[in-house]
Amino acid sequence: MTMNRHKQSNGRAGFTLLEVMVSLTVGGIALGSIYAVGAASTRHFREQQRISAAQTSLRSAMATLKHDFQRAGYLSTPNTNQTGQACAPPATAQDGWVGAVNGYTRNAPKPTKLDPENLNTVKDANGEDFFSVDRVWLTGNYSTSGEYPNISVVSDGWVVNVPMGWQSFQRDFTEWTGTGVGTCNSAVFESVFAVDRLVRLHAQNGTFFFARVASTTCAGNATGTATVTLQDQLPAHCNMDGGWIAPVNTMYYHVEDAAAAREEDDLQQRTTVLRRSEVMPTARTTLLETAAGGSRVAVEDRSLLDYVVRFKVDFLMLDDANRRISYVPMIDTEWRDAPHRVRAAIIDLAVRTPHQESDFTQDVPTAAFKLYTGKGAARVRRLRAEMLLPNIADRNLQ
Secondary structure (H helix, E strand, O other): OHHHHHHHHHHHHOOOOOHHHHHHHHHHHHHHHHHHHHHHHHHHHHHHHHHHHHHHHHHHHHHHHHHHHHHOOOOOEOOOOOOEOOOOOOOOOOHHHHEEEEEEEEEOOOOOOOOOOOOOOOEEOOOOOOOEEEEEEEOOOOOOOOOEEOOEEEEOEEEEEOOOOOOOHHHHHHHHHHHOOOOOOOOHHHHHHOOOEEEEEEEOOOOOEEEEEEEEOOOEEOOOEEEEHHHHHHOOOOOOOEEEEEEEEEEEEEEEEOOOOOOOOOHOOOOOEEEEEEEOEEEEEEEEEEEEEOOOEOOOEEEEEEEEEEEEEEEEEEOOOOEEEEOOOOOHHHHHHHHEEEEEEEEEEEOOOOEEEEEOOOOOOEEEEEOOOOOEEEEEEEEEEEEEEEHHHOOOOO
């Protein structure tokens, strides 16, 4: 009896070869499915990370642009060509003018890396290439929050004395730490009134004079006098005593090719960046530089956004004939002769993800950008913002 039970037990033990093969097949299918789902999830997660990074960078760049555009003309002037605005023509400004909107190039030449193979030919609502760029120059005080009062001009018209006892001066230039507490911080003063930067002298009667900085001095206690020496002589009939002085920056916004990090990185070779640069008031594509460590370095030249595919700027201008706000695309003669008519700016900015996705087949201008011939595209994210330019519009110059 015991032997029979042992034989029956042996007969039921283990799996047949067919059972093992079926089990392995089912297990392989299950593992393959799990791997496929995991790989797809990982790919989707990384894709969303790239999109999220692009959107975050885009929002940050747009915030900077909105701040800068709304500051255009701050402690400067909407337009020195307006009667009564300037006590003398600004000798340093191109063609004798300074304006809050200092320059504008619609449909500027595309950077070579934006679309080197001409794969993206979609047009926007205006019939222009969707993937295109503009250039804009703005002037205003982008260095400080105020102007400095009760100035006096030496009789020869070259040197401006700036009292250091006023609250606005002490707030921005007095040294409050270290061994020089209570004295003028000459490094900060020299950076604000940098050599070759424009300054605006504001007379008590409301007229202006613009000149470039030649040199500065700022020493002693905070109740003394700092000086700004000008490159352009103040005419004798321009009485600036008791008036104000403020720095005026010329800011340049443009898209250019990025320098390649590695020669073998082809994606990096195709990168374009939106740059914010301070330039010379008399040479609007030449960087304003300052001395640092025995060499010359750019005062301001930085990238606001990588992988830019669109940077378009339009303006809402006052219609002089009908005295109403109407959409008028700005052209050369308008930004040169009538920048005071600008009331609002419209910024249209788009960025692509760094990599082209091979399984992305949608061909919509605001959703895809082709980097290479063949299947696939990079994703595009776009922001459009319209903003009032208060330092021009609120002056209500006609």
